[in-house]
Amino acid sequence: MFKQLVAAISMSLQTLPQRIGASSVIVIGIAGVVAVLVSVLAMGAGFRHTLADSGRADRAIILRGGSDAELNSNLTRADVDTISNAPGLARDSEGKAVLSSELVTVVNIPKIDTGTDANITLRGVGLELAEVRPELKVVDGRMFHPAVRELLAGAGAAKQFRGLTVGSVLHLRNADWTVTGVFTSNGDVHESELLADVDTVGSSIERNGYSSAVALLASAAEFTRFKAALTTDPQLKVDVQREPEYYAAQSKALTKAINFVGNTVAVIMAIGAMFGALNSMYSAVAARGLEIATLRAIGFGAVPVLLSVMIEALLLSLLGGVIGAALAWLFFNGHTVSTLGGAFAQVVFQLTVTRALIITGIAWACVIGLLGGFFPALRAARLPVAEALRAA
Amino acid sequence: MKYFPLIWASLWRKKTRTIFTLLSMVVAFLLFGVLETVDYAFAHPSGGATGADKLITTNKYSITLSLPFSDTQEIRAVPGVAEVTWISWFGAYYQESKNFVFALPVDTDSYFNLHKDEFIVSGEQMQAYRNTRSGALVNSALMKKFGWTVGDKVPLHSTIWTQKKDGSLDWTFDIVGTFDAKDPTQAGQQASTLLFHYDLFDEGRSFGKGSVGWFEERIADPSQSGAISGRIDALFANSPNETKTQPAKDFALAFMKQLGDIGFVLRAILGAVFFTLLFLTGNTMMQSVRERTPELAVLKTIGFGDGKVLGLVIGESLLLCVIAAVIGLGLSYAALPIIKLGLQGVELSPKALLPGIGAAVLLALIVGLPPALRAGRLNIVDALADKR
Numbered sequence: 001m002f003k004q005l006v007a008a009i010s011m012s013l014q015t016l017p018q019r020i021g022a023s024s025v026i027v028i029g030i031a032g033v034v035a036v037l038v039s040v041l042a043m044g045a046g047f048r049h050t051l052a053d054s055g056r057a058d059r060a061i062i063l064r065g066g067s068d069a070e071l072n073s074n075l076t077r078a079d080v081d082t083i084s085n086a087p088g089l090a091r092d093s094e095g096k097a098v099l100s101s102e103l104v105t106v107v108n109i110p111k112i113d114t115g116t117d118a119n120i121t122l123r124g125v126g127l128e129l130a131e132v133r134p135e136l137k138v139v140d141g142r143m144f145h146p147a148v149r150e151l152l153a154g155a156g157a158a159k160q161f162r163g164l165t166v167g168s169v170l171h172l173r174n175a176d177w178t179v180t181g182v183f184t185s186n187g188d189v190h191e192s193e194l195l196a197d198v199d200t201v202g203s204s205i206e207r208n209g210y211s212s213a214v215a216l217l218a219s220a221a222e223f224t225r226f227k228a229a230l231t232t233d234p235q236l237k238v239d240v241q242r243e244p245e246y247y248a249a250q251s252k253a254l255t256k257a258i259n260f261v262g263n264t265v266a267v268i269m270a271i272g273a274m275f276g277a278l279n280s281m282y283s284a285v286a287a288r289g290l291e292i293a294t295l296r297a298i299g300f301g302a303v304p305v306l307l308s309v310m311i312e313a314l315l316l317s318l319l320g321g322v323i324g325a326a327l328a329w330l331f332f333n334g335h336t337v338s339t340l341g342g343a344f345a346q347v348v349f350q351l352t353v354t355r356a357l358i359i360t361g362i363a364w365a366c367v368i369g370l371l372g373g374f375f376p377a378l379r380a381a382r383l384p385v386a387e388a389l390r391a392a
Numbered sequence: 393m394k395y396f397p398l399i400w401a402s403l404w405r406k407k408t409r410t411i412f413t414l415l416s417m418v419v420a421f422l423l424f425g426v427l428e429t430v431d432y433a434f435a436h437p438s439g440g441a442t443g444a445d446k447l448i449t450t451n452k453y454s455i456t457l458s459l460p461f462s463d464t465q466e467i468r469a470v471p472g473v474a475e476v477t478w479i480s481w482f483g484a485y486y487q488e489s490k491n492f493v494f495a496l497p498v499d500t501d502s503y504f505n506l507h508k509d510e511f512i513v514s515g516e517q518m519q520a521y522r523n524t525r526s527g528a529l530v531n532s533a534l535m536k537k538f539g540w541t542v543g544d545k546v547p548l549h550s551t552i553w554t555q556k557k558d559g560s561l562d563w564t565f566d567i568v569g570t571f572d573a574k575d576p577t578q579a580g581q582q583a584s585t586l587l588f589h590y591d592l593f594d595e596g597r598s599f600g601k602g603s604v605g606w607f608e609e610r611i612a613d614p615s616q617s618g619a620i621s622g623r624i625d626a627l628f629a630n631s632p633n634e635t636k637t638q639p640a641k642d643f644a645l646a647f648m649k650q651l652g653d654i655g656f657v658l659r660a661i662l663g664a665v666f667f668t669l670l671f672l673t674g675n676t677m678m679q680s681v682r683e684r685t686p687e688l689a690v691l692k693t694i695g696f697g698d699g700k701v702l703g704l705v706i707g708e709s710l711l712l713c714v715i716a717a718v719i720g721l722g723l724s725y726a727a728l729p730i731i732k733l734g735l736q737g738v739e740l741s742p743k744a745l746l747p748g749i750g751a752a753v754l755l756a757l758i759v760g761l762p763p764a765l766r767a768g769r770l771n772i773v774d775a776l777a778d779k780r
Contacts, residue, residue, distance in 0.1 A: 025675045029416075032668035036661050043657075066561040068489055071456060072551040074599075106456045108636075118650045119455070173453045174632060205457060206632070237559070265661055268423050272665075275416035276672045279409055283679065339652040344456070346650065 004300050008308035011291065016312070019287055022280040026313065027320040029273035030368055033266055034324025034361040039332045040262030041360070042351040044255045047339070050349040051251035054188035055243025058090075058220040059132070062213040062230065065237040069250070069343050070104040075210045075238070082236055083213050088226030090216040092131065098216040100126035100133070103198050105205055106345045107172055109161045111338075118338075120157055121193040121345040122172075124201030124210075132216050133185065141166035141181030146197040149177040149204070154191035155184045156348030160338045164194075173204055189247060192338065192348040214243070250342035270368050277372025281313050285380045292380050293388035302381040309377035310370065317369025321362040328361070329353040399707045406680065413676040414716050420669045421720020421752070424662060425745050426727060431658045432744035437644040444614035445474075446506075446640035449607040449624055451633060458603035459633050461594075466627050467607060472620040474612045477502035480593065480605035483551040484563075484586075486538055493534065494584040495548055497593035506610045510574055510582075517542070517569025525592055528565035532572050533583040542567055548586070556598040563596070577741075608640070666755070674759040677709050681763035688767050689775030702768030709760025710753065717752030721745045 016023055055061070062083055067073035075083075084097035091097055103124035108117035127146060129136065144150035153164040163170060163179075170177045177196070185191055202208065217223055220242075227240040285292070292305055333353040341347030404410055449467065451457040458480070467476045477499055484495040500522060504511070513521075513529060521527045530540065540546060544567045554561055565588055573579045594601055611620050621637035628635045638646075648654070681688070688701055696704075725742055 021675050021678065025672050028671045029668050032664045036664050039660075040657075066549060066551065068551045072483055074554075105454060107454045108452070113653070114649050116646050116649055118646075173457075174630070174634070205454075265423065265427075268419055269665060269668075272416040272419035272423075273668070275412045275419070276668075279412040279416075279672075279676065282408060282412075337652055340650045 001301065001304065004304040005307055008295060008300060008304045009311050012288070012308045012312045015288060015291065019284050022283045023316055025280045026277045026316040026369070026372065027323065029276040030317045030320030030365045031324035031327065033269045033273045033368065034321045034365050035327045036269060037262060037266035037364060038325050038328035038353055038357050038361040039351070040265065041259060041357050042328060042332055042353045043337070044258035044262065045354050045357060046349045046352040047258065047347065048251050048255045049352055050187065050347060051189055051247040052244065053186055054190065054247040057242055057244060058217045059243045060215050060217060060223060060226060061241055061243050061246050062215065063239045065239050067239065070211045071106065071343055073211045075213060077209060079236060079238070080210060080213050082233065083215065083230060086226055086229045088217055088222035088229065090218045098128055098131045100128050100214045101198060101210045102126065102212050102214060103201050103207060104211040105201065109163070109170070111160055112162050119340070119345040120161060121343060122201060123193050123195050124198030125195050126198055132214055136183055136185040138181045138183050144180050144196055147200060149175055149200060150180045151177050151194050151196035152181045152183050153179050154193050155182055156191035156336070157193060158182050159336060160346065160348050175204060189341070189347055192346055253342065254339070266364065270364060274368050274372045277313060277317065277368060278375060281309065281373050281376035282379070284312070285309060285376045289383065289388045292383055293385045296383065296385045297389065306377045306381035309380045310373045313369045313373025314366060317365045318362065321365025324365065325358045325361045395704060395707070399704060399711055402684065403708050403711055405684070409676060413673060414712065416672055417669060417713065417716035418720040418723070420665050421717045421748055422723045423665055424748050424751065425721045425724025426731060427658045427662055428747060429724065429728065429731065429741070429744040431655055432741055434648050434654050436741070437641055442641040442644050444639065444641065445611050447609040447611060447617060447621060447637055448640045448643045449609065449635050449637040452636040453634070458600060458605060459607065459635065461602050461604050463607065463628065467609065467624055470620060470623050470627070472611050472613065472616050473609050475502055475506040475610045477506045477608050478590065478604040479608065482553065484548040486546065486548055491538070492584060493548055493586050495586040495588065497590040498587050499590045506608060510578060511571045512574050513569060513571045520568040524566055524568050525589060526564065526566050527568040528586050528588040529569045529571050530567055531582050531585045532570045533579070534586060535570055540567055542569060554598045555596050559598065666751070669755065670759060673713070673755065677759050677763045681705060681767055685770065685775050688770055689772050692770060692772050698768040701770070702764045705764035705767045706757070706760045710756040713752040713756035717748055721748045
């Protein structure tokens, strides 16, 4: 039985080049499905990665209670003082909490590709920035100086927005701001932002107070104690979250939407590709009628014949899946795009073709191949031997 | 036309193959129809609040920064401005953050005068709304979604505005009436809307009093929108709150552009679909012509010219593609209501389906031409001798 199977398969594969036209339909059809599926899901994966890589477990973000996002939130100076006295925070040599009080606003700057204005986050940060966010590195130019209108541009933002190179000047609300440098921060969401001194931003938009406070904890385990202290304080009404949790929640809706679109389109395409595969395999079985009948006549069982057709379909679709995933990877992996993120501002991210996505794509390919191969295989196995031999 | 039965018969010569080819093409055209409609909708916001006679004035540097209420009088005095109203972003949800409510504090007189052709509200409920300070008018789709009825008191959570009286983010409204979109194509745009009194909002909030989120204007002559926008912005040039006025439609387009290059993504997918389809259909046509070589030779023997045989094959390809396109696009037309549910706020137009027929004809010519040329050039003697 096993010998028969090997013989039947090798025979079907040897005759494959003669049926190259019909076989290529399976390969190309499935490659198309997988390429689209993997590319679209790579968008979701890239966006999720950018936000998931934002923040550290030992850093907490504090917002006014019920605000959901930094942009809506409002903390007073007194609030921030109370927060910086809470237990569990990392403290510097002078005993001061390692905490950055931040003010987030959104400004319009034209994007390079469309030329139209898009929202970008302008984040006012405290002078403790370097201690709170050690991952932040100025890669071009220098740090901004406090009390003057200077700002740093994130590396992602600099690629997507006009006029964010070192030395260029931005006109924001009746004042000129100079871009003094470009920074990276592990490819996280802050690379899509502009950073400046919090008090300078505050005076520019006439806001007294802050949006949020970002605090480094003495250790990740101190979070519970820190949160408990703040949430039980009757003077405060704040939400305390670990940074990664905050950013993960911001990516959820969009990732879900992208995955929904990707899967729906791919399911529809897969149905089309399956009909294509059925066609090709039926014509393959028809073309090999004589050969299959001969095999059956010399004593090959129905099962090896059935399996040989299925395996041919599977191998072709596997090839299609690999080609499709490779195309997606080749064209789109690392491709930088941006969209409106949860915080009402552009988030710059890269399409990421992950290993999991490649496996998903190839799995889809195999399922399409098996479905498309099964009925033709059944016909091959049931071929009436005498008639098929006579017809030839 | 007299050759139609012949073309029809040759199309169904191998039933299974034709059916499978047809089905996979139908699926492709279904996808084509759906994606084209979505693409069209994103590129053409139209009617209602984005009509050609509507302008929107926002803070020049950021839509999140407010403008002073006192700008109203100056804007109203601009020649060509028929009405101006002011609105703020309330950022509300009901019970859970996933239950987004597009709640807008509006000034009753100017808002309903500006958008007078957009809402259906009964006179009685409108009067009740005017008489109830904490009243709200709610879109009937939103009422249904949350199971609200007129007379209910509903709490909405604002993610931004704390109340002066207790610092709470929860605001309670009395539902006094419902409204529907006058233009059914605007139903999606309005589906999450709840309107309430600006006065209640401005007096109730703990900060930001006297500021507004944005202004909306209706102008008498849409062709003057550029000049009027310029006049409005000139009023506030060099003030701390410079403005940016643009047609509401451009504002909507710019917002959609911010989501990313949706058009590119959709076209890339369609490109992949059609490239695949080209192979599939092309292969079917090639195969079918190759199998019929002797038959075609017979046709030529009995007097069909080269051109006629070529035409027959092209006709067959055309018939296959157009049948598939009509079924596929028909299905996507039937699916429009479902897509509408998922894409609130965009208008879907069957107009977007027309290019699908064009694509079908193009596809038919591309895949039909090589086998047709082959059939046309067929040498009778060689073809008849061909035993396959």
